């Protein structure tokens with residue numbers, strides 16, 4: 001029981017593909033009437049462009065090159081009807097990727113927009129009231145708000161001015177050894193498999209010598225994404241560079257340039273497209289191209305016809321089902337409410353459904369020229385572009401592995417490619433002898449309605465590159481960037497001396513420079529991204545409030561405060577194809593069953609029995625079954641459950657915990673399973689099927705997170721009639737209204753400090769209600785399941801943000 005079953009990635013993948021469009025992009029999508037997203041108040045048309053754009057002309061390194069302009073005839077065509085993308089009901093995309101409008105989107109994607117707002121809504125989730133004063137009476141020290149040294153120091157800044165938003169842990173009752181931090185920053189496991197870089201013969205030999213820079217005294221944050229505050233505490237005194245390791249810092253580069261070298265690529269071969277006879281002359285381009293697509297296209301005009309179509313490019317370091325770590329996960333379901341969107345992610349492994357586009361380019365990242373290839377998949381109306389580079393290759397399963405500098409180099413490359421990818425389509429089209437002003441389905445892609453959505457620090461450089469490379473040079477003036485904060489605890493901190501890694505103009509350093517007592521003087525990627533992004537979204541309003549506090553801002557609170565005007569808090573939705581007890585594929589075998597609100601009692605009883613059987617627990621319906629699912633780190637507070645275990649063991653309950661992460665916490669799970677084998681199971685590993693089955697089979701889901709920007713598991717739990725007991729923080733507070741026995745309202749139980757005694761108190765009331773007041777219990781379940789937790793509501797709010805970004809100058 002201690003080891004997870006084989007990766008569930010394959011099953012998740014099958015799930016995603018099952019909804020894919022057979023035949024991919026060549027199938028003319030059906031139109032949907034009245035179900036489309038329209039932006040009648042859209043931006044003014046972009047400036048006119050040169051009739052043809054060649055890659056070199058749009059390169060930011062070419063200061064003299066005029067930005068491409070649209071032709072008059074293109075404008076006319078752009079107002080023609082645009083066929084719309086087929087309705088997209090796709091799976092989830094997770095944080096950290098790169099967006100790229102692919103050629104395919106321009107040339108042969110006939111998008112039908114799906115407006116999700118027409119869906120049947122049950123009871124719309126409401127964003128909560130302001131959380132001020134609801135976080136308990138944490139001492140001004142805010143000590144160890146996140147349980148670690150970093151937060152301790154952050155907390156020390158409070159000076160009692162702002163109350164702690166998350167309670168200080170009590171005197172430790174943890175009986176386990178401290179984590180072995182040395183193992184957290186893992187060496188690159190695949191060094192012998194794939195070279196870290198591919199340097200063309202002509203490229204300069206790098207990295208440069210150490211003489212160019214003076215290394216600061218210590219690394220502010222590990223930023224390995226395992227970067228618990230404790231880890232930082234261990235590392236903060238460490239030297240930046242290990243002895244004997246050459247300083248990989250590149251010399252300052254003069255004017256920034258993507259430095260992309262094009263390679264021959266047979267687009268027609270890739271897409272199986274029969275090129276029309278006349279595509280050489282500009283005069284014939286538009287007509288020919290338009291005509292050539294007609295047979296793929298339903299030419300019925302739709303509400304999205306014209307320039308009001310929004311093109312969204314989602315940039316993420318993780319994308320389910322291809323790569324999912326369970327950390328820093330972003331569900332970007334909102335994109336399917338938009339007209340046209342693409343997702344760009346690194347290609348960490350061999351993804352069967354993605355095909356090599358045959359494009360080879362070289363980008364400079366951290367002073368090295370790196371070869372980049374592009375893979376592509378078109379699934380259910382969405383273009384996925386996978387960035388293939390030696391830095392990413394073979395990282396599946398360890399996508400945040402390597403030391404801080406390696407991770408940073410990957411993300412620099414990733415963001416550069418993402419921004420460049422906006423030009424990818426131009427290249428493709430140019431290879432077809434078709435200028436980018438050729439309308440696809442009646443509308444040009446261009447940059448007029450283009451919005452990047454970057455996620456977390458991994459892609460926070462994207463807004464910076466967009467500005468430095470393009471907008472500062474008069475290009476992409478109408479393109480906007482939105483940066484989503486999923487977890488501000490990881491920021492991409494590094495020594496100021498590493499700034500030249502990023503190939504930015506010197507004056508951009510000021511946007512990165514940050515001083516705080518935790519990190520000292522350092523360069524902070526998230527800080528620069530937050531400043532440069534046109535709009536910022538946090539994944540709940542409660543978290544937004546917390547980010548403005550000294551305790552919750554992790555050193556970026558001042559930047560958050562001063563940019564408050566452009567930040568919105570929007571709670572994530574959930575993917576109802578994946579997380580829906582009625583259709584959940586993981587409940588179709590082994591005695592589990594699908595169920596709905598109507599069949600809740602019977603269905604849940606059966607799932608609970610199946611879970612008890614599968615895990616070797618006594619099959620008893622009368623025993624409350626408590627679940628926990630999550631990363632095993634300081635954030636998720638599983639140690640608080642551990643601290644409460646002596647009490648739990650006497651409560652006549654069963655406890656099932658699933659997670660992976662810190663070795664000491666993994667050992668804790670296994671220890672409790674051994675100690676209380678008749679009632680506790682600790683499953684160490686990452687198992688999507690088991691996560692679904694626990695969510696369905698448990699009566700109660702515990703989430704004692706010390707901080708939780710949004711939280712997804714509590715949303716899943718409520719959708720499955722499983723009652724959440726949560727620390728009222730961030731998104732948990734926003735989404736779990738506490739049960740009020742007098743008004744018979746509420747969705748679960750909350751506690752105001754991340755402490756075992758508080759958890760015990762809340763859980764005590766919960767168990768009491770479970771045992772003595774079945775009708776109240778059923779009411780809580782019913783209210784939870786009746787909510788509209790889908791992306792529909794979030795999509796509306798995201799749309800508002802995108803529109804605000806569009807009109808922002």
Ligand SMILES: Nc1ncnc2c1ncn2[C@@H]1O[C@H](COP(=O)(O)OP(=O)(O)O[C@H]2O[C@H](CO)[C@@H](O)[C@H](O)[C@H]2O)[C@@H](O)[C@H]1O
Pocket residue numbers: 325326327328329330331486487539572629630631658659660685686687688691708709710711712713731
């Ligand atoms: N061992 C395991 N086996 C199977 N599944 C597992 C698992 N461990 C975790 N998961 C699953 O992975 C997902 C993790 O979601 P979280 O919201 O907890 O992620 P995380 O905290 O990294 O995300 C950050 O971003 C998200 C998205 O914005 C915010 O909700 C969140 O607060 C913020 O910290 C959940 O669906 C969970 O069930």
